[in-house]
Amino acid sequence: xxxxxxxxxxxxxxxxxxxxxxxxxxxxxxxxxxxxxxxxxxxxxxxxxxxxxxxxxxxxxxxxxxxxxxxxxxxxxxxxxxxxxxxxxxxxxxxxxxxxxxxxxxxxxxxxxxxxxxxxxxxxxxxxxxxxxxxxxxxxxxxxxxxxxxxxxxxxxxxxxxxxxxxxxxxxxxxxxxxxxxxxxxxxxxxxxxxxxxxxxxxxxxxxxxxxxxxxxxxxxxxxxxxxxxxxxxxxxxxxxxx
Amino acid sequence: xxxxxxxxxxxxxxxxxxxxxxxxxxxxxxxxxxxxxxxxxxxxxxxxxxxxxxxxxxxxxxxxxxxxxxxxxxxxxxxxxxxxxxxxxxxxxxxxxxxxxxxxxxxxxxxxxxxxxxxxxxxxxxxxxxxxxxxxxxxxxxxxxxxxxxxxxxxxxxxxxxxxxxxxxxxxxxxxxxxxxxxxxxxxxxxxxxxxxxxxxxxxxxxxxxxxxxxxxxxxxxxxxxxxxxxxxxxxxxxxxxxxxxxxxxxxxxxxxxxxxxxxxxxxxxxxxxxxxxxxx
Numbered sequence: 059x060x061x062x063x064x065x066x067x068x069x070x071x072x073x074x075x076x077x078x079x080x081x082x083x084x085x086x087x088x089x090x091x092x093x094x095x096x097x098x099x100x101x102x103x104x105x106x107x108x109x110x111x112x113x114x115x116x117x118x119x120x121x122x123x124x125x126x127x128x129x130x131x132x133x134x135x136x137x138x139x140x141x142x143x144x145x146x147x148x149x150x151x152x153x154x155x156x157x158x159x160x161x162x163x164x165x166x167x168x169x170x171x172x173x174x175x176x177x178x179x180x181x182x183x184x185x186x187x188x189x190x191x192x193x194x195x196x197x198x199x200x201x202x203x204x205x206x207x208x209x210x211x212x213x214x215x216x217x218x219x220x221x222x223x224x225x226x227x228x229x230x231x232x233x234x235x236x237x238x239x240x241x242x243x244x245x246x247x248x249x250x251x252x253x254x255x256x257x258x259x260x261x262x263x264x265x266x267x268x269x270x271x272x273x274x275x276x277x278x279x280x281x282x283x284x285x286x287x288x289x290x291x292x293x294x295x296x297x298x299x300x301x
Numbered sequence: 302x303x304x305x306x307x308x309x310x311x312x313x314x315x316x317x318x319x320x321x322x323x324x325x326x327x328x329x330x331x332x333x334x335x336x337x338x339x340x341x342x343x344x345x346x347x348x349x350x351x352x353x354x355x356x357x358x359x360x361x362x363x364x365x366x367x368x369x370x371x372x373x374x375x376x377x378x379x380x381x382x383x384x385x386x387x388x389x390x391x392x393x394x395x396x397x398x399x400x401x402x403x404x405x406x407x408x409x410x411x412x413x414x415x416x417x418x419x420x421x422x423x424x425x426x427x428x429x430x431x432x433x434x435x436x437x438x439x440x441x442x443x444x445x446x447x448x449x450x451x452x453x454x455x456x457x458x459x460x461x462x463x464x465x466x467x468x469x470x471x472x473x474x475x476x477x478x479x480x481x482x483x484x485x486x487x488x489x490x491x492x493x494x495x496x497x498x499x500x501x502x503x504x505x506x507x508x509x510x511x512x513x514x515x516x517x518x519x520x521x522x523x524x525x526x527x528x529x530x531x532x533x534x535x536x537x538x539x540x541x542x543x544x545x546x547x548x549x550x551x552x553x554x555x556x557x558x559x560x561x562x563x564x565x566x567x568x569x570x571x572x573x574x575x576x577x578x579x580x581x582x
Contacts, residue, residue: 066397073386073388076388078387078388078426140384140386141350141380141382141384142384142385142398144349144350145348145350145373145376145378145384146373146398146401146402147370147371147373147374147401147402147403148369148370148373148401149369149370150369152370295352296350296351297350297351297352
């Protein structure tokens with residue numbers, strides 16, 4: 059089934075970045091605010107990078123670009139196909155295959171970018187494997203993002219339930235940005251972890267990030283999986299929700 | 302044949318209640334009603350986009366729960382919204398969606414596009430509203446559907462194309478096996494061409510019968526108001542008076558005698574809708 063629709067998935071994915079959808083995103087106040095809010099935070103952290111310009115460039119390419127590509131892609135195109143797909147001759151199984159396949163395709167592609175980015179990072183920077191793994195897991199968290207169908211009226215006034223649909227990705231983006239800062243800072247002190255410069259602050263920082271990951275992010279991710287499954291199943295029906 | 306039995310659907314604050322009708326094959330069915338009457342909701346139910354809260358819908362004996370793919374394969378849809386991808390050309394859109402249909406004929410689509418004055422290499426997003434509807438109509442015809450459903454399609458056609466459009470519909474149903482459901486506000490076209498009429502108002506099915514029944518059941522009576530008032534009250538749907546006389550929609554009775562001074566005629570669909578909508582006000 060995946061092979062049957064792969065051409066359509068590629069075409070749909072490439073179409074995601076058309077000016078038409080970017081204009082729609084720009085015109086959607088809530089989505090625009092959400093994107094700028096997250097980018098603003100990350101850019102602030104990026105500016106704190108004490109690495110040389112080349113180092114900053116590499117970190118941006120390796121960590122920030124894959125991250126924002128995934129999130130951006132999720133904002134631009136919902137997982138629901140257009141109305142015409144619900145009018146085309148397809149039974150539920152075929153439509154389900156199409157929708158799930160399109161979603162998995164997006165995840166696989168974005169994770170490929172993330173892995174390539176990590177590859178570049180590891181080439182130029184000394185990174186401990188735990189940080190690398192955490193960055194990749196956060197990237198995965200971002201790639202599975204599905205924009206909630208319901209309009210979020212105001213970023214600061216949304217319901218708890220709606221917050222749960224965006225918060226894991228917001229957290230993943232911020233934590234990855236912090237990781238990028240730590241990686242850049244580590245290069246200032248060669249062998250920083252054991253260096254006699256004894257800057258143990260970022261050791262503590264890394265420890266905190268790990269704690270956040272296991273105590274907050276991972277449980278959120280497990281909850282988010284249920285939301286993803288529900289959204290995908292709802293997308294099989296034009297009206298949403300099987301009867 | 303389309304059979305709808307006791308279909309109801311609640312959508313937010315709107316409630317489409319208890320629709321029941323049977324449209325025989327070979328008929329052009331006009332679906333009319335004021336804005337917000339439930340026409341689009343009913344069409345979405347017939348297209349399988351919505352699921353009825355109550356009741357059943359069968360198209361040629363098939364139901365959506367078990368034969369969705371087959372029903373869609375035999376249904377052509379023209380909606381007054383952009384169904385096609387805006388950045389693909391008309392040809393590419395045809396190929397993209399046509400591959401799902403068993404009987405999609407690319408050459409036929411290109412032929413229709415030519416007849417409708419559309420360039421197949423143009424992007425769908427660059428067309429005007431009327432051109433988009435023409436393109437969807439060309440696509441709908443090119444996969445040989447047994448049922449054509451059109452929602453507010455004719456409003457954006459120029460007068461020249463509109464008459465061509467109705468000729469095409471007549472040719473389409475000529476073999477007696479295919480059906481058309483056309484929701485429109487342009488009722489004078491339906492007066493000429495429709496075989497079946499469904500009138501909805503505020504989610505209620507007011508009328509759903511063939512046109513012969515419609516024309517035999519109602520009359521427009523015009524003349525002196527006191528003469529109209531002599532008719533039994535229960536037969537007068539609504540009457541309007543002005544300085545020069547009165548006009549009323551009445552339920553016709555075969556035995557009913559009308560005063561010779563009154564002018565009696567079969568109502569047009571527009572008159573019928575007008576008087577029916579006024580009756581509660």
